[in-house]
Amino acid sequence: MAARLRSLRRGIYLYFRLLGQEMKSILAYRADFIVLLIAAVLVQLVGLAFIGIIFTRIPNIQGWTFWQVVMMYSLIFITEGVGSLFFEGTWWLSWLIYSGEFDQVMVRPVSPMVQVLASKVGFNGLGNIVTGSLLLVVSLTHVSVNWTPVGLLMVLILLVSGATIRVALNLGTAALSFWIKSPHSNVPMFVHQLGEFGKYPITIYSVGVQAVIVLVIPFAFVSFYPTAYVFDQANWALAGWLTPLVAIYCLVMAATLFRRGMRRYESSGN
Amino acid sequence: MGTVPHMRKYFAIARASFEVVFVYRAGFALNMFGTVLYVVAMFYLWQTIFLGKAGALGAFSWPQMKAYLLVAFLTNSLMTWFDEGDMGRDIRMGRIATDLTRPIDFQAKRFADAIGPLPVELSSALLVGAVVVFAFGGIAAPPDPVHAALFVVSTALATLLKFAIVYCVSMTAFWTTGMVGIRVGRTAIQNLLSGAMIPLAFFPDWLRSVAAVLPFQGLVSTPALTYLGQMDGPTTALMIGVQAVWAVALLFAGRALWRRAIKAVTIHGG
Numbered sequence: 001m002a003a004r005l006r007s008l009r010r011g012i013y014l015y016f017r018l019l020g021q022e023m024k025s026i027l028a029y030r031a032d033f034i035v036l037l038i039a040a041v042l043v044q045l046v047g048l049a050f051i052g053i054i055f056t057r058i059p060n061i062q063g064w065t066f067w068q069v070v071m072m073y074s075l076i077f078i079t080e081g082v083g084s085l086f087f088e089g090t091w092w093l094s095w096l097i098y099s100g101e102f103d104q105v106m107v108r109p110v111s112p113m114v115q116v117l118a119s120k121v122g123f124n125g126l127g128n129i130v131t132g133s134l135l136l137v138v139s140l141t142h143v144s145v146n147w148t149p150v151g152l153l154m155v156l157i158l159l160v161s162g163a164t165i166r167v168a169l170n171l172g173t174a175a176l177s178f179w180i181k182s183p184h185s186n187v188p189m190f191v192h193q194l195g196e197f198g199k200y201p202i203t204i205y206s207v208g209v210q211a212v213i214v215l216v217i218p219f220a221f222v223s224f225y226p227t228a229y230v231f232d233q234a235n236w237a238l239a240g241w242l243t244p245l246v247a248i249y250c251l252v253m254a255a256t257l258f259r260r261g262m263r264r265y266e267s268s269g270n
Numbered sequence: 271m272g273t274v275p276h277m278r279k280y281f282a283i284a285r286a287s288f289e290v291v292f293v294y295r296a297g298f299a300l301n302m303f304g305t306v307l308y309v310v311a312m313f314y315l316w317q318t319i320f321l322g323k324a325g326a327l328g329a330f331s332w333p334q335m336k337a338y339l340l341v342a343f344l345t346n347s348l349m350t351w352f353d354e355g356d357m358g359r360d361i362r363m364g365r366i367a368t369d370l371t372r373p374i375d376f377q378a379k380r381f382a383d384a385i386g387p388l389p390v391e392l393s394s395a396l397l398v399g400a401v402v403v404f405a406f407g408g409i410a411a412p413p414d415p416v417h418a419a420l421f422v423v424s425t426a427l428a429t430l431l432k433f434a435i436v437y438c439v440s441m442t443a444f445w446t447t448g449m450v451g452i453r454v455g456r457t458a459i460q461n462l463l464s465g466a467m468i469p470l471a472f473f474p475d476w477l478r479s480v481a482a483v484l485p486f487q488g489l490v491s492t493p494a495l496t497y498l499g500q501m502d503g504p505t506t507a508l509m510i511g512v513q514a515v516w517a518v519a520l521l522f523a524g525r526a527l528w529r530r531a532i533k534a535v536t537i538h539g540g
Contacts (some may be wrong), residue, residue: 029447029448031447032447032448032451035446035448035452036451038451038455039450039452039455039458042454042458042459043454043458046458046461046462046467049462049477050462050467050468053468053472053473054315054319054468056472056474057319057472058322058327061315061319061322124454186299189300190300193303193304193307196307197307197311199311200311200314200315204314204317204318205314206314209310
């Protein structure tokens with residue numbers, strides 16, 4: 001147990017060291033980095049303007065108010081930002097496998113998963129996290145509830161769960177490259193793009209679409225269920241408590257896929 | 271550019287670019303998939319809004335809104351193969367040197383590149399659009415054949431205008447390597463101000479005035495409103511004229527920018 005804990009601590013330490021190196025190389029191109037940040041903020045402002053304009057015409061969408069939809073948006077953006085800023089490496093995995101560069105990852109005395117996760121930094125994520133967080137805080141002030149430390153802790157748990165689900169989806173679908181073996185596997189991007197459905201209350205979709213984003217690719221637990229829970233705990237208590245469980249489930253599945261895949265990795269040779 | 275043998279050169283470039291789409295068909299399909307998910311989410315969202323309203327929203331009935339969304343999807347699907355990234359890559363890798371030595375017009379070559387995939391883009395967008403329309407129970411048709419014909423003209427101009435805009439923006443590649451951020455930022459602004467996300471008529475007055483003096487409205491709003499016949503005769507003619515003027519002006523602006531940029535270029539290796 002103590003040994004496992006030590007290796008976990010070492011893994012986290014090395015992850016941040018590797019990520020730090022990657023960040024330095026990006027900061028060298030300062031103009032690029034600023035352009036990316038501004039672009040990420042612009043995308044969010046445009047999204048916000050879109051729902052803002054819609055709500056000038058109608059009071060609510062099936063009972064969901066402006067600030068509730070803003071919170072769903074903000075959760076999608078923050079979790080996307082966390083994925084880009086800290087775990088961009090998952091997008092690199094298919095290339096590592098295809099090109100045979102994964103050999104290098106295998107021979108180093110550091111957890112392969114740590115190396116993959118820390119191998120890239122997407123600085124646009126910072127813009128997403130900052131503006132997304134601002135939107136989240138503002139939308140939370142429109143919840144008619146007396147905030148207690150426990151309540152705020154639950155918001156934090158829901159946020160971390162949402163980010164975990166998205167990173168796990170990225171990692172799990174990227175790990176399919178161990179089987180697919182093509183230079184650019186499209187599965188992760190396909191799944192990632194389904195996030196579009198997470199920006200709106202799931203009640204607007206047909207049963208089929210709802211089934212997909214609740215059961216198969218659980219984006220509903222990233223944005224909709226956390227929002228419903230925070231705004232209306234009486235009716236959505238179950239959804240709130242299920243969210244962390246779904247996150248754990250996704251993470252375990254992703255890690256299993258990654259480990260299974262690694263076992264069947266054979267180098268493409270150089 | 272004028273003579274026939276010259277045209278043949280550019281036709282060959284366009285055909286090569288057309289064939290490239292089939293080589294990178296997975297990337298093309300993925301691009302398409304992203305747009306499709308977006309339009310499907312939009313259909314659900316607006317369906318909920320209109321069914322809740324039981325009537326029209328502003329000048330739009332639900333069948334008209336569906337037609338609007340579909341035209342937006344169609345115009346957004348055209349001329350997507352060429353973006354700022356291409357120019358960025360060519361400059362960064364020094365490939366631009368080859369282009370400079372060739373006896374061809376740089377802008378015309380880019381245009382040939384961009385227009386090559388158009389048949390694929392058009393047919394796949396029409397196919398996907400037909401499926402979406404079928405699933406959501408049909409759309410409003412143009413009021414008469416004249417508007418239908420004008421819509422085709424307006425869509426062609428929108429495609430040319432998009433090329434002109436992207437070409438101008440891509441000239442920034444001579445000064446920055448952050449082309450991803452530039453493209454994302456341009457797309458965000460374009461999606462809002464072209465009316466792709468929401469008809470300009472729903473905008474607050476100040477934002478509508480901003481959109482009216484910029485070229486972006488020619489990309490989606492003008493073809494869509496022409497299709498629906500929502501503008502009277504003189505306004506339709508005027509708006510299509512505005513599209514044409516912007517397209518020509520920006521094509522020339524692009525040429526001027528190119529002449530300036532080429533003086534700043536430093537070629538690395540190649």
